Amino acid sequence: MSSVPRTSILADGRPLGLADVAPGLAAAQAAFQQVAYPGQVDLVTRELVRILSGRLAHCTICRNLRLNAAVKRGFEESMTDHLEDPENGDLTDRQRAALRLANAFFDDPAGYPADARAELAANFAPDEAAELLLDLIRFRPGSKLTVAAGTEPASDELIFQ
Amino acid sequence: MAQLRPEYGAALQAVETELWAQDVLDPVSLELCRLRIAQLLRCDEALAERTPAAVAAGLDEGMVDGLSRWATDDRFDARLRACLGYAEQLLIDAQGVTDEHAAAVIAAIGEGGFLVLTYGCGLFETTQRARLVLGAGRQPT
Numbered sequence: 305m306s307s308v309p310r311t312s313i314l315a316d317g318r319p320l321g322l323a324d325v326a327p328g329l330a331a332a333q334a335a336f337q338q339v340a341y342p343g344q345v346d347l348v349t350r351e352l353v354r355i356l357s358g359r360l361a362h363c364t365i366c367r368n369l370r371l372n373a374a375v376k377r378g379f380e381e382s383m384t385d386h387l388e389d390p391e392n393g394d395l396t397d398r399q400r401a402a403l404r405l406a407n408a409f410f411d412d413p414a415g416y417p418a419d420a421r422a423e424l425a426a427n428f429a430p431d432e433a434a435e436l437l438l439d440l441i442r443f444r445p446g447s448k449l450t451v452a453a454g455t456e457p458a459s460d461e462l463i464f465q
Numbered sequence: 466m467a468q469l470r471p472e473y474g475a476a477l478q479a480v481e482t483e484l485w486a487q488d489v490l491d492p493v494s495l496e497l498c499r500l501r502i503a504q505l506l507r508c509d510e511a512l513a514e515r516t517p518a519a520v521a522a523g524l525d526e527g528m529v530d531g532l533s534r535w536a537t538d539d540r541f542d543a544r545l546r547a548c549l550g551y552a553e554q555l556l557i558d559a560q561g562v563t564d565e566h567a568a569a570v571i572a573a574i575g576e577g578g579f580l581v582l583t584y585g586c587g588l589f590e591t592t593q594r595a596r597l598v599l600g601a602g603r604q605p606t
Contacts, residue, residue, distance in 0.1 A: 310567040311576045322584060325577030326487040329480070329584070336476040343473075362560040405598070413597035414507065434469035437595050438477060445587030451559040452567065452583045 310454040319455060336442055344432045347374045348383075349399050353406045353436060354443055356387040360410045363447035364456040369463050381462075401427040402436055409440050466599065481592075484585050485518040489577030492518040493525075494545060498552035498582065499589045501532055505556055508593040510601060547573035548582060555586045 309319030323330035343350065351374035358366025370379070386393025390403035401423040408416040424433055450456055457463075467474025485492060496519030503511035515524065531538040535549045551570045554561055571579045 308564075310564065310571070311580065320576050320580070322580045325489050326483070326581050329483040329487050329581065332476070332480040332483040333584070336473075336480050339472050339476045344470075362558070409594050409598050413594045414600075416598045416600070431469040434466045435473065437466055437598070438470060438473045441477060441588070441591040441595050444591045445584050448555055448559040448587040449580065449584045452555060452562045453580065454564075454567070 307456050307458040308454050310452070319453065321453075321455075322449065333446070337446075340439065340442060343435050345402075345428070345435050346398075347371070347377050348379045349396075349402050350374075350436070350439060351379050352383060352387060352395075352399055353402050353439060355384055356403060356406050357410070357440065357443040358447055359387065361444050361447035361451065363451050364460055365450055365463070366443065366447045368461060369465060372464055375464070397423070398427040405433075405436060406440060409437075410444075466595065477592075480588065484581070484588065485516060487581055490574060490581045490585075492516065492522045494548045494574070494578075495519065495582070495585055496524055497528065497532060497535075497545060498548055498586055500529060501535070501549055501552055502556055502586060502589045503593055504533055505553065506590070506593050506597065508597055510596055511589075511593045544573045551582065552586045555583065556590055 311320040313319055314324070321330070322333070341347075351371055355367060355369075358369070361367075370381075383393065383395065383399070386395065387403055388407060390400040390407075393400075395403070401420070404420045405416070405424055408420060428436065467477060485495070496516050499516070500512060503509075525540070528538075528540050531540055532549075535541045535546060541549070547570050551562070551566065554566065567579065570582070574582065
Protein backbone atom coordinates (compact mmCIF):
# COMPACT_ATOMS: atom_id res chain seq x y z
CA MET A 305 0.00 0.00 0.00
CA SER A 306 1.17 3.52 -0.72
CA SER A 307 -0.31 6.66 0.74
CA VAL A 308 2.35 8.76 -0.91
CA PRO A 309 1.01 10.13 -4.19
CA ARG A 310 2.88 8.97 -7.24
CA THR A 311 1.88 11.95 -9.34
CA SER A 312 2.88 15.60 -8.96
CA ILE A 313 1.43 17.72 -6.19
CA LEU A 314 -0.45 20.69 -7.59
CA ALA A 315 -0.39 24.25 -6.28
CA ASP A 316 -3.58 23.60 -4.30
CA GLY A 317 -1.98 20.66 -2.50
CA ARG A 318 -3.81 17.92 -4.39
CA PRO A 319 -2.00 15.23 -6.31
CA LEU A 320 -2.52 15.39 -10.05
CA GLY A 321 -5.61 13.33 -10.77
CA LEU A 322 -7.67 12.00 -13.62
CA ALA A 323 -9.81 15.15 -13.75
CA ASP A 324 -6.70 17.25 -14.36
CA VAL A 325 -5.47 15.23 -17.33
CA ALA A 326 -8.64 13.79 -18.85
CA PRO A 327 -11.56 15.93 -17.68
CA GLY A 328 -14.07 14.35 -20.03
CA LEU A 329 -13.24 10.89 -18.75
CA ALA A 330 -13.31 12.01 -15.13
CA ALA A 331 -16.68 13.69 -15.64
CA ALA A 332 -18.08 10.55 -17.24
CA GLN A 333 -16.72 8.49 -14.36
CA ALA A 334 -18.41 10.83 -11.87
CA ALA A 335 -21.69 10.60 -13.78
CA PHE A 336 -21.38 6.80 -13.77
CA GLN A 337 -21.15 6.95 -9.97
CA GLN A 338 -24.07 9.35 -9.63
CA VAL A 339 -26.48 7.45 -11.80
CA ALA A 340 -25.80 4.23 -9.87
CA TYR A 341 -27.99 5.29 -6.94
CA PRO A 342 -30.65 4.87 -5.69
CA GLY A 343 -31.21 1.96 -8.09
CA GLN A 344 -33.48 -1.07 -7.79
CA VAL A 345 -31.49 -3.35 -5.49
CA ASP A 346 -31.63 -2.67 -1.76
CA LEU A 347 -28.72 -0.60 -0.53
CA VAL A 348 -27.53 -3.09 2.09
CA THR A 349 -26.97 -5.80 -0.52
CA ARG A 350 -25.18 -3.36 -2.81
CA GLU A 351 -23.05 -2.19 0.11
CA LEU A 352 -21.95 -5.76 0.84
CA VAL A 353 -20.97 -6.25 -2.80
CA ARG A 354 -19.12 -2.92 -2.83
CA ILE A 355 -17.14 -3.75 0.31
CA LEU A 356 -16.23 -7.18 -1.07
CA SER A 357 -15.00 -5.56 -4.27
CA GLY A 358 -12.86 -3.16 -2.24
CA ARG A 359 -11.44 -5.99 -0.16
CA LEU A 360 -10.51 -8.04 -3.19
CA ALA A 361 -8.89 -4.99 -4.83
CA HIS A 362 -7.05 -4.35 -1.52
CA CYS A 363 -8.25 -0.76 -1.67
CA THR A 364 -8.15 0.81 1.79
CA ILE A 365 -10.79 3.42 0.99
CA CYS A 366 -13.24 1.06 -0.69
CA ARG A 367 -13.02 -1.71 1.86
CA ASN A 368 -13.33 0.70 4.79
CA LEU A 369 -15.95 3.08 3.46
CA ARG A 370 -19.41 2.62 4.96
CA LEU A 371 -22.36 4.46 3.48
CA ASN A 372 -24.50 5.97 6.22
CA ALA A 373 -27.53 5.44 4.02
CA ALA A 374 -26.87 1.68 4.10
CA VAL A 375 -26.36 1.71 7.87
CA LYS A 376 -29.72 3.44 8.24
CA ARG A 377 -31.31 0.68 6.16
CA GLY A 378 -29.96 -2.12 8.31
CA PHE A 379 -26.34 -2.66 7.34
CA GLU A 380 -24.36 -4.10 10.27
CA GLU A 381 -20.62 -4.58 10.44
CA SER A 382 -21.02 -8.27 11.32
CA MET A 383 -22.44 -8.79 7.83
CA THR A 384 -18.94 -8.27 6.44
CA ASP A 385 -17.53 -11.28 8.31
CA HIS A 386 -18.40 -13.73 5.58
CA LEU A 387 -18.33 -11.76 2.35
CA GLU A 388 -15.88 -14.22 0.80
CA ASP A 389 -17.81 -17.27 2.05
CA PRO A 390 -21.41 -16.03 2.20
CA GLU A 391 -22.86 -19.50 2.74
CA ASN A 392 -21.42 -19.38 6.27
CA GLY A 393 -22.73 -15.97 7.24
CA ASP A 394 -26.01 -14.85 8.74
CA LEU A 395 -27.17 -13.34 5.49
CA THR A 396 -30.36 -13.39 3.49
CA ASP A 397 -30.70 -15.58 0.39
CA ARG A 398 -30.64 -12.43 -1.69
CA GLN A 399 -27.39 -11.23 -0.12
CA ARG A 400 -25.82 -14.66 -0.54
CA ALA A 401 -26.76 -14.78 -4.21
CA ALA A 402 -25.31 -11.33 -4.83
CA LEU A 403 -22.08 -12.19 -3.03
CA ARG A 404 -21.70 -15.47 -4.90
CA LEU A 405 -21.98 -13.48 -8.12
CA ALA A 406 -19.37 -11.01 -6.90
CA ASN A 407 -16.96 -13.70 -5.74
CA ALA A 408 -17.24 -15.49 -9.08
CA PHE A 409 -16.84 -12.19 -10.93
CA PHE A 410 -13.47 -11.54 -9.33
CA ASP A 411 -12.25 -15.09 -8.90
CA ASP A 412 -13.36 -17.15 -11.87
CA PRO A 413 -16.06 -15.41 -13.90
CA ALA A 414 -16.19 -18.06 -16.62
CA GLY A 415 -16.73 -20.66 -13.92
CA TYR A 416 -19.80 -19.01 -12.43
CA PRO A 417 -21.79 -22.15 -11.67
CA ALA A 418 -25.26 -22.88 -12.97
CA ASP A 419 -26.70 -23.29 -9.48
CA ALA A 420 -25.43 -19.85 -8.48
CA ARG A 421 -26.84 -18.40 -11.68
CA ALA A 422 -30.21 -19.95 -10.87
CA GLU A 423 -29.99 -18.62 -7.32
CA LEU A 424 -29.35 -15.14 -8.69
CA ALA A 425 -32.31 -15.39 -11.06
CA ALA A 426 -34.55 -16.60 -8.23
CA ASN A 427 -33.65 -13.66 -6.02
CA PHE A 428 -33.24 -10.79 -8.46
CA ALA A 429 -35.28 -9.53 -11.37
CA PRO A 430 -33.26 -9.21 -14.59
CA ASP A 431 -32.89 -5.43 -14.21
CA GLU A 432 -31.68 -5.90 -10.63
CA ALA A 433 -29.10 -8.47 -11.70
CA ALA A 434 -27.96 -6.05 -14.40
CA GLU A 435 -27.57 -3.37 -11.75
CA LEU A 436 -25.35 -5.64 -9.66
CA LEU A 437 -23.17 -6.36 -12.66
CA LEU A 438 -22.90 -2.68 -13.53
CA ASP A 439 -21.87 -2.05 -9.93
CA LEU A 440 -19.16 -4.69 -10.24
CA ILE A 441 -17.94 -3.08 -13.45
CA ARG A 442 -17.90 0.34 -11.79
CA PHE A 443 -16.19 -0.35 -8.46
CA ARG A 444 -12.81 -1.75 -9.38
CA PRO A 445 -11.38 0.77 -11.89
CA GLY A 446 -11.61 3.56 -9.30
CA SER A 447 -10.16 1.30 -6.61
CA LYS A 448 -7.19 0.42 -8.78
CA LEU A 449 -6.61 4.06 -9.62
CA THR A 450 -6.60 4.95 -5.92
CA VAL A 451 -4.20 2.14 -5.07
CA ALA A 452 -1.79 2.56 -7.97
CA ALA A 453 -1.70 6.36 -7.77
CA GLY A 454 -0.72 6.14 -4.12
CA THR A 455 -3.70 8.11 -2.86
CA GLU A 456 -4.90 5.69 -0.21
CA PRO A 457 -5.20 7.05 3.33
CA ALA A 458 -2.40 6.13 5.71
CA SER A 459 -4.79 4.81 8.34
CA ASP A 460 -6.77 1.59 7.91
CA GLU A 461 -9.92 2.62 9.76
CA LEU A 462 -13.60 2.63 8.89
CA ILE A 463 -14.83 5.76 7.14
CA PHE A 464 -18.53 6.67 7.45
CA GLN A 465 -19.94 8.84 4.72
CA MET B 466 -27.30 -6.18 -19.54
CA ALA B 467 -26.99 -2.44 -20.13
CA GLN B 468 -30.42 -2.35 -21.78
CA LEU B 469 -32.00 -3.55 -18.56
CA ARG B 470 -30.77 -0.47 -16.70
CA PRO B 471 -30.66 2.03 -19.59
CA GLU B 472 -29.51 5.09 -17.68
CA TYR B 473 -26.79 3.20 -15.81
CA GLY B 474 -25.75 1.38 -18.98
CA ALA B 475 -25.56 4.63 -20.93
CA ALA B 476 -23.31 6.08 -18.25
CA LEU B 477 -20.94 3.14 -18.67
CA GLN B 478 -20.96 3.63 -22.41
CA ALA B 479 -20.13 7.31 -21.91
CA VAL B 480 -17.12 6.35 -19.79
CA GLU B 481 -15.90 4.03 -22.54
CA THR B 482 -16.41 6.73 -25.16
CA GLU B 483 -14.44 9.27 -23.13
CA LEU B 484 -11.67 6.77 -22.45
CA TRP B 485 -11.05 6.44 -26.17
CA ALA B 486 -11.53 10.16 -26.81
CA GLN B 487 -8.95 11.43 -24.30
CA ASP B 488 -5.68 12.69 -25.73
CA VAL B 489 -3.06 11.84 -23.12
CA LEU B 490 -2.58 8.19 -24.05
CA ASP B 491 -2.63 6.97 -27.63
CA PRO B 492 -5.36 4.49 -28.61
CA VAL B 493 -2.93 1.88 -29.94
CA SER B 494 -1.19 1.51 -26.57
CA LEU B 495 -4.55 1.41 -24.86
CA GLU B 496 -5.88 -1.20 -27.28
CA LEU B 497 -2.85 -3.44 -26.91
CA CYS B 498 -3.33 -3.35 -23.14
CA ARG B 499 -7.05 -4.12 -23.54
CA LEU B 500 -6.21 -7.09 -25.75
CA ARG B 501 -3.49 -8.33 -23.38
CA ILE B 502 -5.99 -8.29 -20.52
CA ALA B 503 -8.42 -10.23 -22.73
CA GLN B 504 -5.70 -12.81 -23.37
CA LEU B 505 -4.98 -13.21 -19.67
CA LEU B 506 -8.66 -13.42 -18.71
CA ARG B 507 -9.32 -15.62 -21.73
CA CYS B 508 -12.14 -13.36 -22.85
CA ASP B 509 -12.29 -14.48 -26.48
CA GLU B 510 -15.09 -12.11 -27.33
CA ALA B 511 -13.09 -9.05 -26.28
CA LEU B 512 -9.99 -10.45 -27.95
CA ALA B 513 -11.79 -10.73 -31.27
CA GLU B 514 -12.91 -7.11 -31.22
CA ARG B 515 -10.96 -4.06 -32.34
CA THR B 516 -11.65 -0.58 -31.07
CA PRO B 517 -12.21 1.71 -34.07
CA ALA B 518 -10.06 4.49 -32.60
CA ALA B 519 -7.11 2.12 -32.37
CA VAL B 520 -7.60 0.82 -35.88
CA ALA B 521 -7.82 4.38 -37.18
CA ALA B 522 -4.60 5.17 -35.33
CA GLY B 523 -2.77 2.35 -37.11
CA LEU B 524 -3.09 -0.70 -34.88
CA ASP B 525 -0.77 -3.34 -36.35
CA GLU B 526 -2.32 -6.82 -36.41
CA GLY B 527 1.18 -8.26 -36.45
CA MET B 528 1.68 -6.76 -33.03
CA VAL B 529 -1.59 -8.26 -31.88
CA ASP B 530 -0.34 -11.64 -33.07
CA GLY B 531 2.85 -11.16 -31.08
CA LEU B 532 1.17 -9.71 -28.01
CA SER B 533 1.76 -12.67 -25.72
CA ARG B 534 5.50 -12.31 -26.48
CA TRP B 535 5.63 -8.57 -25.89
CA ALA B 536 8.55 -8.83 -23.47
CA THR B 537 10.89 -10.28 -26.09
CA ASP B 538 9.32 -9.36 -29.42
CA ASP B 539 11.32 -6.56 -31.09
CA ARG B 540 8.15 -4.92 -32.39
CA PHE B 541 7.38 -3.78 -28.86
CA ASP B 542 9.51 -0.82 -27.86
CA ALA B 543 10.36 0.23 -24.30
CA ARG B 544 7.29 2.44 -24.09
CA LEU B 545 4.85 -0.31 -25.04
CA ARG B 546 6.63 -2.77 -22.80
CA ALA B 547 6.21 -0.37 -19.89
CA CYS B 548 2.48 -0.14 -20.63
CA LEU B 549 1.96 -3.88 -21.07
CA GLY B 550 3.97 -4.86 -18.03
CA TYR B 551 2.00 -2.37 -16.00
CA ALA B 552 -1.32 -3.63 -17.37
CA GLU B 553 -0.38 -7.17 -16.35
CA GLN B 554 0.66 -6.09 -12.86
CA LEU B 555 -2.56 -4.14 -12.38
CA LEU B 556 -4.60 -7.14 -13.41
CA ILE B 557 -2.77 -9.43 -11.00
CA ASP B 558 -2.52 -7.06 -8.04
CA ALA B 559 -2.59 -3.27 -8.02
CA GLN B 560 -1.01 -3.35 -4.56
CA GLY B 561 2.01 -4.93 -6.19
CA VAL B 562 2.73 -1.74 -8.16
CA THR B 563 5.86 -0.33 -6.58
CA ASP B 564 7.02 3.28 -6.54
CA GLU B 565 9.74 2.28 -9.01
CA HIS B 566 7.26 0.58 -11.29
CA ALA B 567 4.92 3.58 -11.29
CA ALA B 568 7.86 5.92 -11.92
CA ALA B 569 8.95 3.82 -14.89
CA VAL B 570 5.45 3.96 -16.40
CA ILE B 571 5.28 7.71 -15.83
CA ALA B 572 8.67 8.12 -17.48
CA ALA B 573 7.37 6.21 -20.50
CA ILE B 574 3.90 7.74 -20.97
CA GLY B 575 3.72 10.71 -18.62
CA GLU B 576 1.58 11.26 -15.56
CA GLY B 577 -1.56 11.69 -17.62
CA GLY B 578 -0.92 8.47 -19.49
CA PHE B 579 -0.28 6.68 -16.20
CA LEU B 580 -3.61 7.82 -14.74
CA VAL B 581 -5.61 7.06 -17.87
CA LEU B 582 -3.97 3.68 -18.36
CA THR B 583 -4.62 2.73 -14.74
CA TYR B 584 -8.30 3.57 -14.93
CA GLY B 585 -8.63 2.10 -18.41
CA CYS B 586 -7.08 -1.22 -17.46
CA GLY B 587 -9.45 -1.48 -14.51
CA LEU B 588 -12.38 -0.86 -16.81
CA PHE B 589 -11.17 -3.36 -19.41
CA GLU B 590 -10.82 -5.94 -16.67
CA THR B 591 -14.28 -5.50 -15.20
CA THR B 592 -16.14 -5.23 -18.50
CA GLN B 593 -14.46 -8.44 -19.64
CA ARG B 594 -15.21 -10.16 -16.35
CA ALA B 595 -18.86 -9.19 -16.81
CA ARG B 596 -18.92 -10.84 -20.21
CA LEU B 597 -17.36 -13.97 -18.80
CA VAL B 598 -19.70 -14.22 -15.85
CA LEU B 599 -22.63 -13.88 -18.24
CA GLY B 600 -21.23 -16.84 -20.15
CA ALA B 601 -20.69 -14.79 -23.27
CA GLY B 602 -16.97 -14.12 -23.24
CA ARG B 603 -15.27 -17.46 -23.83
CA GLN B 604 -15.63 -19.66 -26.87
CA PRO B 605 -16.24 -23.34 -26.17
CA THR B 606 -13.13 -25.51 -26.47
